[in-house]
Structure formats: C-alpha cells, structure tokens
Amino acid sequence: MEILDHFALGFGVALSLQNLAYCFLGVLLGTLIGVLPGVGPLVTISMLLPVTFGLPPVSAVIMLSGIYYGAQYGGSTTAILVNLPGETSSAVTCLDGYQMARQGRAGAALAIAAISSFVAGCIGTLLIVALGVPLASWALRFGAEDYFALMVLGLVAASVLTHGDMVKALAMVVLGLLVGLVGTDVNSGVERFTFGLPDLADGIGFTVLAVGIFAISEIVLNLEQKETREVFTKNIGGLMPSWADLKTAFLPTLRGTFVGAFFGILPGTGPSISSFSSYMLEKKFARDPSRFGKGAIEGVAAPEAANNAAAQTAFIPMLTLGIPGTATMALILGALVMNGVQPGPSVMSRNPELFWGVVASMLIGNAMLVALNLPLVGLWVRLLSIPYRWLFPAIAMFCALGNYSLNNSAIDVYLCAALGVLGYVLAKLKCPPAPLVLGYVLGPMMEENIRRALLLSEGDLSIFVRSPISLTFLTISAALLISMVLPAIRRGKARVDREEAGAV
Amino acid sequence: MRIVYKVLAGLALSALASGAQAQNYPDKAIRMIVPFPPGGGTDVVARVIAQKLGEATGWTIVADNKPGSGGSVGLSLAGKAPADGYTIVLAQNANLVINPILGKANYDPIKDFAPIGLTASAPQVLVVAKDSPLKTVEDLLAAAKAKGGKMTFASPGVGTSSHLAGELLQQLASVKFRHVPYKGASQALPDLMGGRVDIYISSVPSVMTQVKEGALRPIALFATKRDADLPDVPTFDEAGIKNSDAVTWWGLAAPAGTPAAIVARLNTELNRVLKQPDTQGKLRAAGAEALGGTAEEFGALIKSDVPKWTQVIKTADVKVAD
Amino acid sequence: MKSNLTRNQDALAGLLFIGLGAIGFAIALGYKFGTSIEMGPGYFPRILSLILIGFGIVTFVRGVRSGTEIDGVWAWLPLALLTLSIVLFGFLIERLGLVPALVALFFIAAYAGHEFRAREVVVLTAVMSLFAAVVFVWGLKLPYSLFAWNF
Numbered sequence: 001m002e003i004l005d006h007f008a009l010g011f012g013v014a015l016s017l018q019n020l021a022y023c024f025l026g027v028l029l030g031t032l033i034g035v036l037p038g039v040g041p042l043v044t045i046s047m048l049l050p051v052t053f054g055l056p057p058v059s060a061v062i063m064l065s066g067i068y069y070g071a072q073y074g075g076s077t078t079a080i081l082v083n084l085p086g087e088t089s090s091a092v093t094c095l096d097g098y099q100m101a102r103q104g105r106a107g108a109a110l111a112i113a114a115i116s117s118f119v120a121g122c123i124g125t126l127l128i129v130a131l132g133v134p135l136a137s138w139a140l141r142f143g144a145e146d147y148f149a150l151m152v153l154g155l156v157a158a159s160v161l162t163h164g165d166m167v168k169a170l171a172m173v174v175l176g177l178l179v180g181l182v183g184t185d186v187n188s189g190v191e192r193f194t195f196g197l198p199d200l201a202d203g204i205g206f207t208v209l210a211v212g213i214f215a216i217s218e219i220v221l222n223l224e225q226k227e228t229r230e231v232f233t234k235n236i237g238g239l240m241p242s243w244a245d246l247k248t249a250f251l252p253t254l255r256g257t258f259v260g261a262f263f264g265i266l267p268g269t270g271p272s273i274s275s276f277s278s279y280m281l282e283k284k285f286a287r288d289p290s291r292f293g294k295g296a297i298e299g300v301a302a303p304e305a306a307n308n309a310a311a312q313t314a315f316i317p318m319l320t321l322g323i324p325g326t327a328t329m330a331l332i333l334g335a336l337v338m339n340g341v342q343p344g345p346s347v348m349s350r351n352p353e354l355f356w357g358v359v360a361s362m363l364i365g366n367a368m369l370v371a372l373n374l375p376l377v378g379l380w381v382r383l384l385s386i387p388y389r390w391l392f393p394a395i396a397m398f399c400a401l402g403n404y405s406l407n408n409s410a411i412d413v414y415l416c417a418a419l420g421v422l423g424y425v426l427a428k429l430k431c432p433p434a435p436l437v438l439g440y441v442l443g444p445m446m447e448e449n450i451r452r453a454l455l456l457s458e459g460d461l462s463i464f465v466r467s468p469i470s471l472t473f474l475t476i477s478a479a480l481l482i483s484m485v486l487p488a489i490r491r492g493k494a495r496v497d498r499e500e501a502g503a504v
Numbered sequence: 505m506r507i508v509y510k511v512l513a514g515l516a517l518s519a520l521a522s523g524a525q526a527q528n529y530p531d532k533a534i535r536m537i538v539p540f541p542p543g544g545g546t547d548v549v550a551r552v553i554a555q556k557l558g559e560a561t562g563w564t565i566v567a568d569n570k571p572g573s574g575g576s577v578g579l580s581l582a583g584k585a586p587a588d589g590y591t592i593v594l595a596q597n598a599n600l601v602i603n604p605i606l607g608k609a610n611y612d613p614i615k616d617f618a619p620i621g622l623t624a625s626a627p628q629v630l631v632v633a634k635d636s637p638l639k640t641v642e643d644l645l646a647a648a649k650a651k652g653g654k655m656t657f658a659s660p661g662v663g664t665s666s667h668l669a670g671e672l673l674q675q676l677a678s679v680k681f682r683h684v685p686y687k688g689a690s691q692a693l694p695d696l697m698g699g700r701v702d703i704y705i706s707s708v709p710s711v712m713t714q715v716k717e718g719a720l721r722p723i724a725l726f727a728t729k730r731d732a733d734l735p736d737v738p739t740f741d742e743a744g745i746k747n748s749d750a751v752t753w754w755g756l757a758a759p760a761g762t763p764a765a766i767v768a769r770l771n772t773e774l775n776r777v778l779k780q781p782d783t784q785g786k787l788r789a790a791g792a793e794a795l796g797g798t799a800e801e802f803g804a805l806i807k808s809d810v811p812k813w814t815q816v817i818k819t820a821d822v823k824v825a826d
Numbered sequence: 827m828k829s830n831l832t833r834n835q836d837a838l839a840g841l842l843f844i845g846l847g848a849i850g851f852a853i854a855l856g857y858k859f860g861t862s863i864e865m866g867p868g869y870f871p872r873i874l875s876l877i878l879i880g881f882g883i884v885t886f887v888r889g890v891r892s893g894t895e896i897d898g899v900w901a902w903l904p905l906a907l908l909t910l911s912i913v914l915f916g917f918l919i920e921r922l923g924l925v926p927a928l929v930a931l932f933f934i935a936a937y938a939g940h941e942f943r944a945r946e947v948v949v950l951t952a953v954m955s956l957f958a959a960v961v962f963v964w965g966l967k968l969p970y971s972l973f974a975w976n977f
Contacts, residue, residue: 033966036961039962039966039968042541042542043542043966043968044966045542046542046547047542047966047967049548049551139694140694140697140698141698142694142698143695143698143700144695144700147691165836165885167881167884167885167888168836168839168881168885170881171839171843171878171881171882171885174874174877174878174881175843175846175878177870177874178846178850178871178874178875178878181870181871181874184573184662185867186661186662186685186686186687187662187685187865187867188662188823188858188866188867189606189661189662189663189685189822189823190823190857190858190867191573191608192853192854192857192867192871193850193853193871198572198573198576198577198580198608198609198610199572199573199577201572201573201574201576201577201608202571202572202573216908216909216912219904219908220901220904220905220908221901223901223904223908223938223939223940224898224899224900224901224904225898267690267691267693267694268687268690268691317694321693321694321697321714321719322693322713322714322717322719323689323690323693323694323714324689324690325690326690327541330544330690331542333713334548334790337709337712337713337789338789338790342713342716342717343713343717344713344714344716344717344719345717346717388939389936389939389940389941389943389946390946390950392935392938392939393911393931393932393935393936393939393947393950393954394950394954396908396911396912396931396935397915397928397931397932397935397954397958399912400911400912400915400916400931401915401958401962404915404916404919405962405966405968407541407569407570407571407572408568408569408570408968408969409570409572409577410916410917410919410920411916412916413912413913413915413916414913414916416912417909417912417913417916418909420908420909420912421905421909424901424905425842426839426842428835428896428897428900429835429836429838429839429842429896430835430839430896430897431839443870447865447870448687450865451865452684452686454863454864454865455682455684455864456656456684456700456701458654459863459864461863535969566969567969568969
C-alpha cells in the first residue's frame, strides 16, 4: 500500500516535536481570531508571514494552515452565543445556533459545531489526498456560464430559507442582490452606489453587513422590553449534545461536508456560499422544515461541516494548480513560493515531505481543535450567565472594533452602525435577514458571470444550454421551481375554495 | 511596556502637535501607509522595507494598511496627512499615476506628493495556456490580425496595470483584442487554462507557479530588460515593439511640503537598505526587483509616466465612470 | 385597525422596499443600461430595483388588507444610543485613540440599557479596554494608538 507509506512519511514529519508545536500554535491562534469578529485569518497570516521566513517550509505551512482552518472552528462561537458572526462563513450558523443558545442549548450547539467541523475537516483532508489532482482539473471546466447557472440554482433554493411570508423573503433576496452590487463593477470598472466615497469602491464588506444585520439589530431587539428580562434562559441544559442530537446531526454533517468540499474546490466561490447551500439543502431534506430557524441542530451541524470542508478542499486548486481561491489561500501560496516550494500537479512527488507532512498535520490539527474546543464549551456557556447589561456593551465593542480592524477604516464602522439601524427596522417588520445576506453573496458573482459568459460567447445565449454543467444546474433549478410553485398553486386554490365554501 | 510607551507617545504627540525638527527627526514612530490589504504584493514590499528600515536605523516604522479603491483610499489619506515626515506612503504606479488619470482619485500625483525614492519594480508578462498554438510574439500578432479583433485578452481588472499594458500593446502593434476583465487571478487562470480565453496579462509573480509547472507559457515581457526568473522569455522591445515597457513600480512618497531635509534623510536610508543583499533577496522572493536612486529621479519617472498613460488611456477610451 | 398605517407591519415593509427600490433605480439611471446581450453597468441595478419596487407594492397591498400590526414597541432610544456609541467609537479611535473611543462607546451604549449603574460601567470599561489593548494592540499588533491627539 503506497498510500500507507505516504502517510507514514507524513506523520513522521508532522509528529516531530517542533511541528506539533507549530501546528498547535496555529490552531490555537486560529480559534482565537475566529472568535473575534472582523479580525480574520487573512490579517493574522499576513502579520505572521515575515516570522515564518526563519522556519523550515514544512513548519511554516503547517502553522499558517492551522490558523486558516482553525478560524473556521472559532467563527461559530460568537455566532451561537450572541448572534455575532465571527467569520464570514458562520453567518448561517447564527440562524439556528443562536436560537439553540436562547433555549439553553448553547453547549450542545457549540459541541456539535466542533464535532461536525472535525468530521468535515478530516474528510476534506482525505479528499485532498485521494482526489486532489482529478478534482482540480475538473474544476477547470467550470466556465462563466456554469458559475452563473450555479448562482441561479442558489437563488431558487433561497426560497426554502423562508418561513412565513414568501414575498417578503424574495424582496429581501432582491435587496441583498442590490447591496451586493455596491462597489466597482468588474466588467466595466464603473463604481456603483458608492456615493462618491472611495471607501465603498470595493463594496460593502461581508462582516460589516452581517454584523450590522444580525448582531446590532439583535441587541436593540433585546433592549426593547421595558422590564428587565434575561435574554437567555436560566436553565442551561447539558453541555454536551445528547445521543439523539448526534444521531440527528450525523447525516446533515456528511451532506454538509460534501457540499462544502464541492464549493471549496471551485475557485472564487467563497466559504459563505458553501454554508448557505448546505443549510438550504438540509431544510429541503428535513422531514419538518418548520423547525429550522428555531434551533434545529441540523442547521448548525451542516453549515459548520460545510465551511470546514470548504476550508480544507480550498487547498486542492492551490496545491495542485497554484490557483488561490481566496485571498487567504493566495497568502499561503505566497508563503509556499517564498519558501521555495513550487505548487503544481507534481507537488506530491517533488516535495513529498512537505505535501504529506502538511496533510498529516491537518488531521492532527483537526484533532487538536476538537480537543481544544470541546472543553472550552463550558467556559463559553458560562459567559451567557453574565448579566445582559454587561454583555451587550461588550458585544457592541466587538462589533465596532472588529469592523474597524477590517480596513483600519472608520467608514466601515459607520456603515455597520447604519446597517444595524436598517437591520432593526427590517426585523421589526418581520423581514427575514438570511435571504438578504444570501442575495448579497450571490448577486455580484451572478452578474459578473452572466456578463462574462455573454462577452465570451459574443452574445450567444445558447451557451447556457450548450454547456452540460450549466444545463444540469438550470434543469435542477427549473425542477425545484416547479416543485415549489405547483403545491403553492394547489394550496392557493384550496384556500380559495375554502373561502368560497365559507362564504356560502 | 508598549502600552506605557504608547501613552508617552500620545502625550508627546499632543505636546508637539506640529512642526517636527529635521535635526532630531524622527522622535516618534513613522507611519507607513500601505494602500492595499495585508497579504498582497504591495503589502509584502512595504513590510520588507519597513522592517529593514527599522533595523538599519532603529526607528519605529509602523505599516498601516489602508486599502480601498485600487489604492486610492490610502494615497488620498497620505496626500492629506501632515507634512511633518511622520506619514509616508508606499505608492505604486497604478494608484499614484493611473488612478487620477482614470478619475478614480482626488489627488494629483505631482502636486500632492513629495517623492522620496523608487523602491522596487516587477514586470508584466503575457501568458497563454500550454496547449495554445501561440509561441512567439509574431505568432500572437499574426493570430490577432487573423482573428480580426476576436482574440480574447483577460486581465485582472479594468484600469489595472495589466489591462493598460494590453491596451498599450494593441496601440503599438496595431492589433485589436477583445478585453475580458476579471476580479484578480482566481477565475482568470482557470479560464485561461481551460481554453476559454486566449491570452492573459499579469504581473510575473502571480503566474510564476503555473509557468514553472508548464501549465502556462510566457510569450513576452512588458519590460526594458529580461527578468532574472524568466531568462528565456524575450521582451516585447526585443520583438520589435518599441517603448512597450509597462512595469509595476513601487516608491516611497511623503505628503507635498515635507521638509527637504527629512526627504533627503529618508532617501539616504532607503537607498542604504535597498543595497543590502537580504532586502534584495526578500523582495526577489516576492517577485520584485530592488531599485533605488534619488528623489529627483523618482519625481522625473512620475512626471514622464503621467503623459504616457494619459495618452494610452485616452486612445483606448478606457472609462471607469460614465 | 386598518387605518393605523404607522403600526402596519407589512404596509411599512412595502413602503421601505418601494423607497429603497426607487432610490436604487434613480441612482442606477446614471449608469449605462446596455442591452440584454451586452449588459451595461446599469442593467442589473435597474432591473433589480424595479423588481424590488414590485415586491414592495405587493407587500404594501397585503399589509393594508391584513392589517397585521408590528409586535411590541419601537425601541428608538436604545437604537439611537447604540448607533451613536458605535459611530462615536469610529470617530474617536483615529482622533483620540482606542481607550477614549472605548470609554465613549461603553458609557453611551450602557445608557441604552434598562438600568445604568455608573460604577459598574466604569469597571466594565476598564476591564474591556484592557482586554482590547492586550488582544488587539499587543497581541495582534494592530497599529492603533491607545491615546492620541489628531485633530
């Protein structure tokens, strides 16, 4: 078994005392910055990059990767505890995680987030090993028309994000699409909706939007009641998920892992799309979709699995093609090159110690993360017993400071405050925030890719059905639409019939 | 310790709110504005220079990332900062020279800044996929003419140095490409490798991996001389297309009105640092070549770049606002 | 019940969508529309704004018909104070430094709560300022002054 030899080599490298220490340092830092909103792996890795010059390449990459995937673990913590997404990918975790926390199940939510992240991280790592090269060349076949069709599928699926009023949810998607257009148009270079502010030329940051819409509006909603009411229930259930919880979360974790792995391989789609997609998929699969948004454990397990799997598989195009899918990957790629390692299809044979050492360290690092995060659950849950009058100014501090740290720019702080006002008003009017954030994520990619597809095809619309990938996504979208519209029409008709019958 | 220091620095700052003295310069931390987010090429160059300047002189130089709008946000802040020598900026031709021409910036590259010294440069390169029939500049131009303006040319964005290098090539060689802008390299490279676009122009470091691996083939450089990392790749100049250099350069600048003595001091220290082999090696690793020279030479470069790119942009009718 | 528009949940939501859509459309008029085959920068914004206005009208009409009122009260004062605290933080961090900005943030934000106990807020501010200084400035090496004077 050749692969066993490779793993033996990899573990030999990764288990050296020095590399274990760097791995631990990386995942510890990753967890910490994942918990802090705003400050993300990008900033941290670039700060640490000069420090790694003195290290052997393997140790450097082990540590930097640890920061990257470690941040995906920490990101869910504040999302679950106080509705404050710590990383871009954990906005979806707010939906059900925070509701679980309010029901006294914060411990179970945090633990399931860590466990599903662990499972997904390990499977994602194995995917790098087993299928890295073929998957990467498969991802190369995705053209602009295919990305566009994928985004259409995402938008159609968005309707399942709603509970209640479909029209308002769709309006929120459209509003999100518009918010996503703020900034420089990729195809023409025109700056749109920037009000002449150069600070808006790169668009509204995801963290700025998510913190404003989720965290700030939630604080104000909690301050609404005149009487002193504790936000979190006093009877905190068990710290660990029950056996039933684990059973419920098992399949969603696996499905989330594969959804996340898929998006991780596609350069440029980003971690938030993967967590949104897996959430929507779970809701579609659920026997009782109405539980979602009210503390369903699948709603935590699936997106957390997805963003961790995506974080791991994002290494595939980077390692095997040298194509960085995200800015953070670009940075790790830079670190590799500066350390004299040339990524590419033959990286496994040319730098076997590095490749297998890093892969083995990812398995070790994921185990460390779960060992690190599960005991922390008790500590985090105890934070919730702090009186809300102390807790909410501290949350406000993290919102303000986190947004400031994104670009060292006060504009982001002002913008976040303004979006907080909008978020509160929308929440009072029962307009769901998740569709808005999804529209924001999908909108720019959708526009960019349809225009690029038409530019490349010289205006030939048949490109969308000629590409088999695009055709597949569009067919699924159409089927999904029909499956949703038909029952709605039937229901509507039934209601009319009932009303007529009642009138008689 | 750092906190105490910061408190003292803050107090000192308020006492000496204005008018630093050139003779005891610097008596506090110097802020180096980096107009790009952490992690990019500019950030790496800035951090190497800040670190090396600090080591060589014992000064505290704080790199302060102020990204946004292709560098316009940071440059604009630097242009408006107090001209006391305590704010400097690592400018790049794309943001110092080109953004104002495109109407994407509210500063004047000549009037609002005091050049300190040219720091580093990196060439642009035109690449094709490994299975592309194009091998030489002649192939490229012949194919472009045969395709009658339908050859697709990918760039990392409208108004970037790479896009303008492509426009310059079209004007000098009298050919026409169809420009397909992307948002950086992450989607452009798959499209190039997958054969959906014909050519891509980019800075050398961001395609080096694929070139070394053989997935992409470099055709020619937009530079006056060959690149040390790509010794076999000719320049467009060698292929007979004169004045086709379109390098990316970085240089240190201060707000206009910064005392000449301070600018001279910074220039001396910058040149000293740029001569160190370690600095050169670190810049090399990031794909940039250490330069140097007097403040006047840097100023002259800016003054000659402005009309050059104004002409290219006007002829190509590149617009980012309408 | 139907007459009280100021508390009508969906009618207000509809008006908000219509307003935002109208603003979006007006701004997007300044961008080239292009055609469906060669879309200009104004194509998506204008179409989306119109769709948003359409959804807004539907929501408004449904609101007027159903007359569903919003739950609870509007917390305008806490909203204003919290927003002010965050805005002031952004304004002060570059001018007076991190610590004064946090002092402003904590005192104003805490005032948005139900009970304001000055002594508690002082302690909270001190603890959290120390935490922020240690984690962000010392630990993560972010280039913020703890105290400054930049006007």
